[in-house]
Every structure is written in C-alpha cells, then in structure tokens.
Amino acid sequence: MRILDTENDKALKDINIYLTRVEVHELFDDLKAMLETSSQEHHVHINDLQYEHEITFALYDEEDVSSFDERSKILINHDK
Secondary structure, eight states: OOEEETTTTEEESOOOOOOOHHHHHHHHHHHHHHHHOOSSOOEEEEEOTTSSOEEEEEOOBTTBOTTSOHHHHHHHHHOO
C-alpha cells in the first residue's frame, strides 16, 4: 500500500477516510470491477456528490510499474 498527498507531494503512512454509505457502495463496485477486468485501466476515482473531494485508488504490480508516471513509480518503488 502506498499513500500520496498530492497537494504536498509527500508520501504518507496513514490517513483517515470518512465515507457515506453511497460512497462505500461506489467504492466497492469500482474496486470489484477493477479486479475483475483485464483491461489496462488500473485506477478508479471516487468523488463526493459535490465533486469537491476525490480519492483515487490504483492497482499496481510491484514487478511492473511501467504504466505509471514517474512520481507514482517513485512512490511505489521507494515509498517516498
């Protein structure tokens, strides 16, 4: 697991996330679909109803991070 604070460009060790029931259902459905598909799509975005907050979940393979941008590769490989 890797967590990136994109506003501060900083790797984090822990966070608290508060979701509504609707958001939990959306997250569950999106993560399930991400696991079940064989497409190149390796991330999903979960937004609140007002689109003021967003969480991005990315699926990665430690052996192949070639499809990620350079910042993501550093985070995945070095947790920095």
